[in-house]
Amino acid sequence: MELILAIAIGVLGGSGVWLVLRPRTFQVLMGLSLLSYAVNLFIFAMGSLFHDREPIVQPGLLPNLEHYTDPLPQALVLTAIVIGFATSALFLVVLLASRGLSDTDHVDGEEPRDGTGHVSIGSAAASPSGSSDEGRSS
Amino acid sequence: MTLAAMLKASMPHLIVAPVLLPLVTAAVMLLLGDTRRPLKAALNVLSCVAGVAIAIALVYWVQQLGGPQAVGVYLPGNWPVPYGIVLVVDRLSAMMLLLSSVLGLAGVLYASARWHKAGVHFHPLFQLQLMGLYGAFLTADLFNLFVFFEIMLTASYGLLLHGSGWARVRSGLHYIAMNLMASSMFLIGVAMLYGVTGTLNMADMAIMVPAIPEDDRGLLHAGAAILAIAFLVKAAAWPLNFWLPMAYSSASAPVSALFAIMTKLGVYAILRVWTLLFPADAGVSALFGGPVLVGLGLVTLAFGIIGVIATQHLGRTAAFCAIVSSGTLLAALGFGQPAVTGGALYYTLGSTLAVSAFFLLVELIDRTREVEEHPLYVSEVEPDDAFAYPVDLAPSRDVNLDDDEQALFGRAIPAAMAFLGLAFIACALTIAGLPPMAGFVGKVVMLSALLNPAGFGEQAPVSAAAWVLLALLVVGGLLTTIAMSRAGARYFWATHDRPTPRLRFIETLPIALLLGLVAALVWQADAVLRYANATARGLHDPKEYIGTVVSVRPVPSPHATGEGGLRR
Numbered sequence: 021m022e023l024i025l026a027i028a029i030g031v032l033g034g035s036g037v038w039l040v041l042r043p044r045t046f047q048v049l050m051g052l053s054l055l056s057y058a059v060n061l062f063i064f065a066m067g068s069l070f071h072d073r074e075p076i077v078q079p080g081l082l083p084n085l086e087h088y089t090d091p092l093p094q095a096l097v098l099t100a101i102v103i104g105f106a107t108s109a110l111f112l113v114v115l116l117a118s119r120g121l122s123d124t125d126h127v128d129g130e131e132p133r134d135g136t137g138h139v140s141i142g143s144a145a146a147s148p149s150g151s152s153d154e155g156r157s158s
Numbered sequence: 159m160t161l162a163a164m165l166k167a168s169m170p171h172l173i174v175a176p177v178l179l180p181l182v183t184a185a186v187m188l189l190l191g192d193t194r195r196p197l198k199a200a201l202n203v204l205s206c207v208a209g210v211a212i213a214i215a216l217v218y219w220v221q222q223l224g225g226p227q228a229v230g231v232y233l234p235g236n237w238p239v240p241y242g243i244v245l246v247v248d249r250l251s252a253m254m255l256l257l258s259s260v261l262g263l264a265g266v267l268y269a270s271a272r273w274h275k276a277g278v279h280f281h282p283l284f285q286l287q288l289m290g291l292y293g294a295f296l297t298a299d300l301f302n303l304f305v306f307f308e309i310m311l312t313a314s315y316g317l318l319l320h321g322s323g324w325a326r327v328r329s330g331l332h333y334i335a336m337n338l339m340a341s342s343m344f345l346i347g348v349a350m351l352y353g354v355t356g357t358l359n360m361a362d363m364a365i366m367v368p369a370i371p372e373d374d375r376g377l378l379h380a381g382a383a384i385l386a387i388a389f390l391v392k393a394a395a396w397p398l399n400f401w402l403p404m405a406y407s408s409a410s411a412p413v414s415a416l417f418a419i420m421t422k423l424g425v426y427a428i429l430r431v432w433t434l435l436f437p438a439d440a441g442v443s444a445l446f447g448g449p450v451l452v453g454l455g456l457v458t459l460a461f462g463i464i465g466v467i468a469t470q471h472l473g474r475t476a477a478f479c480a481i482v483s484s485g486t487l488l489a490a491l492g493f494g495q496p497a498v499t500g501g502a503l504y505y506t507l508g509s510t511l512a513v514s515a516f517f518l519l520v521e522l523i524d525r526t527r528e529v530e531e532h533p534l535y536v537s538e539v540e541p542d543d544a545f546a547y548p549v550d551l552a553p554s555r556d557v558n559l560d561d562d563e564q565a566l567f568g569r570a571i572p573a574a575m576a577f578l579g580l581a582f583i584a585c586a587l588t589i590a591g592l593p594p595m596a597g598f599v600g601k602v603v604m605l606s607a608l609l610n611p612a613g614f615g616e617q618a619p620v621s622a623a624a625w626v627l628l629a630l631l632v633v634g635g636l637l638t639t640i641a642m643s644r645a646g647a648r649y650f651w652a653t654h655d656r657p658t659p660r661l662r663f664i665e666t667l668p669i670a671l672l673l674g675l676v677a678a679l680v681w682q683a684d685a686v687l688r689y690a691n692a693t694a695r696g697l698h699d700p701k702e703y704i705g706t707v708v709s710v711r712p713v714p715s716p717h718a719t720g721e722g723g724l725r726r
Contacts (some may be wrong), residue, residue, distance in 0.1 A: 040339065045331065052338050059345045066353035093352070096301055100345055103308045107341070110315055111334050118331050121324045127335075129328050 025065055032058035043132070045115045045125045052111065056104040060097050067093030162222070165215055172219070173232035173247050175212050176255055176296065179205060180289035184282040198281040199270040205285060206263040209292075213256040220252045221689070228696065229706040231298075236712045240362040246298035246707055249693040250503070254295045254426055257507060258419045260675065261514050262288045264668035268518050269412035271665045276321035276410065283320070287313035287416065294423055298707055300348045300358045300385075303427065307344065307392075311337050314420065317413045318405060329404040336401045340391035347385025354378045361707035364434045364700060368441050379446055382435060386428060386447065393424025393484050396458040402481060403465065407473030411521035414476070415668075418514040421484040422506055429491055429499075433697040434704070438494060445494045452623045455489025456630060463634040467641045472523060472649070475641060476516045479589045482634060483509035489627050490604050496698045497607035500691035505600025507686065508679050512588035512597065515672035519581055522661060522669075523649050574661045579650050584673045586642035591635045596679040601631055603687065 032054050039051025067090035075091030115125075122129035165172070183205040187198050220228040230247045237243070247255075266284060274280040290310025297303050315337075319330045352358055354377050355366040370378055391398045402421075406414045428451070436446040462485050465478035483505075490502035584595065591597035605628055612618035679686055696703065 040335070048335055052335065052342075055339070055342050059342045059349075062346060063349040066349040092358070093349070096349070096352075099301070099305065103305070103341075107308070107312060107315075107334070107338055110312065111331075111338060114315070114319065114327060114330050114334055117319075117322075117327045121327055127331065129324070 021069055021071075022065075025061065025069065029058050029061050029065070032061070043127055045118060045127055048127060049108065049111055049115055053108055056100075056108070060100055060104070063093050063097050063100060067091075165219055169219060170230060170232045172212060172215060173230055173245050173296065174234055176209060176216075176259075176292035177245070177289055179208055179212065180285040180292065184285035184289070187282045187285065188279075192278045195274055195281075199266070199274055202266045202281045202284060203263070203270065206259065206266050206288070209259040209288065210256070210263055213252065213259040216247050217252040217256050220247060220249050228692075229703050231707055231710040233710065233712055238712055239708055239710055240357050240359050242712075243302055244298040244359060244707060244710075245296045246361075246703075247296060248703060249689065249696055250426070250430070251295045253503070253507070253689070253693065254419075254422070255292060257422070257510055258288065258291045258295070260672070261416055261419050261510070262291075264514065264518070264672050265412040265416040267668040267671075268415065268665055269410075271662045273321070273410050273412050277319075279316070280320055283313045283316040284416070287317060289313075291419060291423060295426065298360055300351065300360060300363070300431075304341070304344050304348055307423075307427075308341060310420070310423070311341070314417065317416070318409045320413060321410045323408075325404075325408040329401070329408045332401045333405040336391060336398075340388045340398075343384050343391075344388035347381050347383075347388060350377060350381030350384065354381060359707070360431065360434050361704040364437075364704050365708065367435050367443060372442075375442060379443070382431070383447065385431065389424045389427040389431070390454065390488075391424070392420060393428060393488060394421045394458070394481050395424075395454045395484070395488055396461040396481075399458065399461075399481055403469075403474045403477040406477040406480065406517070407471065411518050414473075414517040415514040418480055418510055418517060421480050422487075422510055425484055425487045425491070425506070428488070429697065432491075434700050437698060437700055448492050448494050449623075451492030452489050452627075453492075455485050455487070455492055456623065456626055458485030459489060459627075459630050459634060461485070463630070463637050467637045472520045472645055473517075475645060476513060476520050479509075479516060479638070480513050482638070483513060483589075486601075486604075486627075486631065486634075489623075489630075490608075493608065493621075493624070494698065495607060495611060496694040497691070498604055499694035499697060500687065501600055501603030501605075501607055503690040503693055504603060504679075504683075504687055505597065507690075508588055508596025508600050508676055511672045511676050511679075512585050512595075515581065515669050515676075516585040516589065518665075518669050518672075519578065519585060522578055522665065523582065525661075574666075575650070577661070577666055579646075581669050581673055582642075582646055582650070584676065586639070586646065588676050590638035590642060591631070592639065594680060596676045596683075599680060599683050599687075601635070605631065 036051045036053075036055030036058055039047045039054060042048060042051065070089045073087070073089040075089050075094060077088055081087045118129060119125050124131050126132070183201060187201060190198060216230075220230065223230070228249055232245045232247075233239070233242055234245060235242045262284070266281075269280065269284070287310055290306050290308075290313060293306035294303055294310060297306055315330065315334050318333060319326050348358070351363065354370060354374050355363045357363050357366060367378065387398070394402045406417055409417060432447070432451075436443050436448075438444050440446075459482060462478050462480075462482035466475055466482060469475050469478060486509075487502050487506060490498050490505070493499075587593075588595040588597040591601040608624040608627065609620055610618070611620065611624075
């Protein structure tokens, strides 16, 4: 089971990192989501993995990790999931705002001009005031 | 003294007040809806003043406790220590609380002139950000540190986007993506440390560290290093700081003034966790990662200096000044010498206040060119002359308007230009670290401690890194002075027949407050330095902190003891 979980975390994390490094905002969002799944599984695994163990101490049994599975990582994962969802949703809102303001889903708000085959949707003309200023002086 | 008696009576409970106060204020503000802005501004100012008062009370209280035991512990859930949530106030927390509450007050005063009208829910977000900051400074538990980081970050996303506009959205996108990645690293680090030590309480973890078997030590170090990456992103260490100049310079002025404390929160977290887990007597793990911290700090410092001298945009200059200041701190703290840390803490106070004041000032200075914004200005410029004006002297196109489409004009105070000039000089002197301002004192203390590692008059080898830091601080001071003089000459001496800008009293007040505090730091340098040195000694010898936190017992239930619940 450890091996399967490790592979799952690795695949999720690797895909997440690859997607985060992509130039399109939606891919970045997907990557962040996959990364947070990987991280949540990782936290879960840190409480050590058992079959058929409850996170509740049974009367009559010694309350050590031999007899029950550590409940703390489960509480941590729950908190981390909630926070991760909230911040991803917030990122999505900003992503949509960026899409609306720049007419492109490139993370920099400008289509690359190296002729990669992507159609440039009026990036320079349609971008709101300020963007050309930023580009020049940065 | 009755005040002291009152303080003593309220004491362990006052520790939780900095978290509750902004939370309650924000909740009340949400109930008020988004229309009653003057009322909410008044509430916000009141809450910030109360926050400053609480922070002063906490600093006073830790100072009163004196000695190495200056640690106050509060158990919000009344659970025993390694299991429940713990809030701890020691000298460092109290100092950082005071610093952030002052920046919060300055920010909200400035914002109540007009910035709070630029979008919705400015005030609740501002209070929640303060809550996250206060909580992160107070918590003694790694996972709660994560939660408070997230509260602070989520509020900061909203605040960064406050006022909207393309520049804010674009830099916000990068800022949020970067911080979400950093949060993932934070969780991985926390989970690994939990897996290795079996606890989340930092004091408890510090006890476990020396007993960790050799096989697990690599995991412990890896966990700590991954955790440090999350903190270094916040502390704007190179190469994790590319988002900062754009984000901080495009945020609205009061927001970036508050953001000046966020890089310091990253430094604080590193300092807190690092000194607790890897003190000099931790055996194999002693001062783990110190050289890396020094190296990263030096590179960050160099990067910041280059940025300061290279940028033509005043807002970005301020952002790079924040990077310079956090690079200096990282490098100085990495040496792990209490005397250097003491100087660095003093430097933190001065540089944070100055950078924050600078962020507020940048907008007022920008206003001098916004008033000349009329079509004639552009057409009057001859083609030959066009090159003579730097890019940023062209009227900015995204002038910020408030609800009533009124651009920035208020009651003129006399000699507005003189105020701006003097405030700019004060900021420049502090940030560059020239006498007589606080930056100079901090740098001198740090450098004299670095060059005399064994104390004055003692011969001891000075490390190469110390010499590099010395060179960078001196050269950085020179280059910052050049950059600031250049900007000052352009904005204050170059005559473009510009009318005097109109400033509102409420906008100049926070700048005067912040710079007045910088001056007070010099005036009271001895007392502040003594406090900072005591803080540093406590940090580098954390036994008292650990002992106090671990030995706290929950308050017994009144039913169990048979005593009434009214015991004070």
